[in-house]
Amino acid sequence: MLLLGKILLGAAGTVVAMGAVVSSEGFVNVRVHENKPDGVHLHIIAPVLLMNAGLHFVPREHLKEAAEQVRPWLPVIDAAVKELKKSDDVDLVEVTGPDEHVKVATHGGSMVVDVTDAEDEVHVSLPLSEIDRVVHEIAAAGPTI
Amino acid sequence: MKRILQAGAVVCLLATSAFGAATEKYLHVRVTSNSDKEVVSVNVPLSLAEKVIPAINHGKLNQGKVTIDNADMNGIDLHAILEAVKNSPDGEFVTIQGKDQDVRVAKSKGNLVVHVTDKSGDKQKNGEKKNEKVDVIIPMAVVNALAPTDKHEIDLVAAIHALTESGEKLIVTVHSDDDDVKVWVDAESGSNEPSAHE
Numbered sequence: 001m002l003l004l005g006k007i008l009l010g011a012a013g014t015v016v017a018m019g020a021v022v023s024s025e026g027f028v029n030v031r032v033h034e035n036k037p038d039g040v041h042l043h044i045i046a047p048v049l050l051m052n053a054g055l056h057f058v059p060r061e062h063l064k065e066a067a068e069q070v071r072p073w074l075p076v077i078d079a080a081v082k083e084l085k086k087s088d089d090v091d092l093v094e095v096t097g098p099d100e101h102v103k104v105a106t107h108g109g110s111m112v113v114d115v116t117d118a119e120d121e122v123h124v125s126l127p128l129s130e131i132d133r134v135v136h137e138i139a140a141a142g143p144t145i
Numbered sequence: 146m147k148r149i150l151q152a153g154a155v156v157c158l159l160a161t162s163a164f165g166a167a168t169e170k171y172l173h174v175r176v177t178s179n180s181d182k183e184v185v186s187v188n189v190p191l192s193l194a195e196k197v198i199p200a201i202n203h204g205k206l207n208q209g210k211v212t213i214d215n216a217d218m219n220g221i222d223l224h225a226i227l228e229a230v231k232n233s234p235d236g237e238f239v240t241i242q243g244k245d246q247d248v249r250v251a252k253s254k255g256n257l258v259v260h261v262t263d264k265s266g267d268k269q270k271n272g273e274k275k276n277e278k279v280d281v282i283i284p285m286a287v288v289n290a291l292a293p294t295d296k297h298e299i300d301l302v303a304a305i306h307a308l309t310e311s312g313e314k315l316i317v318t319v320h321s322d323d324d325d326v327k328v329w330v331d332a333e334s335g336s337n338e339p340s341a342h343e
Contacts, residue, residue, distance in 0.1 A: 075200040083193040088169065090188055090334040097183040 026110070026127035033121040048130045055137050063141035071139045081132045085109070168332045170309045177325040188334060191309045198301055209302030223299075227292035230257060231285070257283045277321040284311040 028051050032042040070077075084106050095102040100117040111131060115122040126134075172194065174187040199209035213223060230238070230252060239250040247262040263277040290303035308330055317328035 072203075076197055079197045079200040080193060083190065083196045087190045087193060088334050090171070090190060091186070092188060094186040095183065096186075097181065 026130065027125075028127075028130075029123065029125040031121070031123040035119055035121070039120075048127055052130070052133065052137070055134065058141075060141050063138050066138050067141045070135055074135065074139055077135050078132060081128055084111070085128050169334075170313075170330055170332055171334055172308070173327070173329050173331070173333075175325075175327045178323065179325065180323050190334075191305055191330070195302055195305050195309070198305065206301070210298040210300050213297050213299060224292055227288060231289050231292070252285065255285050257281075257285060257288050277319065279320075280318045282314065282316055284308070284314060286311050 026048050028044070028046050028048055030042070030044045030046075032040055034040045087106065089105065089107050091103060091105040093102070093104040101114070102116075103112070103114045105112050105114075106128065107125075109129070110125045110127050113122070113124045170191045172189045172191055174185075176185045178184070198206070202208065205212045205214075233252060235252050235254070237249065237251045239248060241248040245263065245265040247260070247264070249258070249260040251258045259279070259281040261277075261279040263279075265276075284307065286307040287304050290307035291299050291301075311330075313329075313331040315327070315329040317326065319326035
């Protein structure tokens, strides 16, 4: 009985430790809500670690164009992310119209994008610390210069 | 005595760090479209702009400086103009009162002030008057920082740094029948109305 208890405790500890590792990098939060009867309603909260792992499985040729476009801007993105990490939460851009609302902001160490119009509601949140990593991963996917 | 000196040193250090800690300043831009009923707000931490702009090397912007070709200026020596403004006392530089436009350029209380009122809309005969009023107030420290020793460059990073140091200011307001534009600097991260007005 004592042995079974130790095994269960060990298994529970392993699960908790794995959970801690997976969630240590933060979470990506994506929510899409289409305002029509057969519209898409999607809400994904996934650990960033899984997103990074998923990026490795995307065929390189699909990232080639994005890589070429993002590469010249890497120093700018690096500098911006570094400063945004140090900065307080800020609403960087907000557009408010009669039928739409767009907001790009930093909140609690994440970059948050909210888009709401008559047809859709989209919310994306990604930890700032991961933007650098994802962008560099995409840039590395292109042909070597 | 030694302990008193040590305690004094610690107090001085704490006081220096407390008072010397720079408050983050934000550059705010708000465009209100009266026709579309749309409001666009942009809020940029100046420290972000100061670090990001030198990283952009594109076109005429390199390492935080904009290169100006003589051809772009139609023979006008911008550096000489900025130097002249820098060294001149407070006063009115330009006052034009025309049929279509009123223009006033002055140096006042450490600021370069430009007011333009476009009255050409008064001439429209369809019943709609499309007038425009532009007010620009730029701290002289920013004007001075714009003009480095090199005649063919404008130092954007130095200007942003000077803007950070210059305190809270309403820099630009444009009012027309179609749009209202406000550009200001303060320590608020949100896009509330400007708290300081020169």
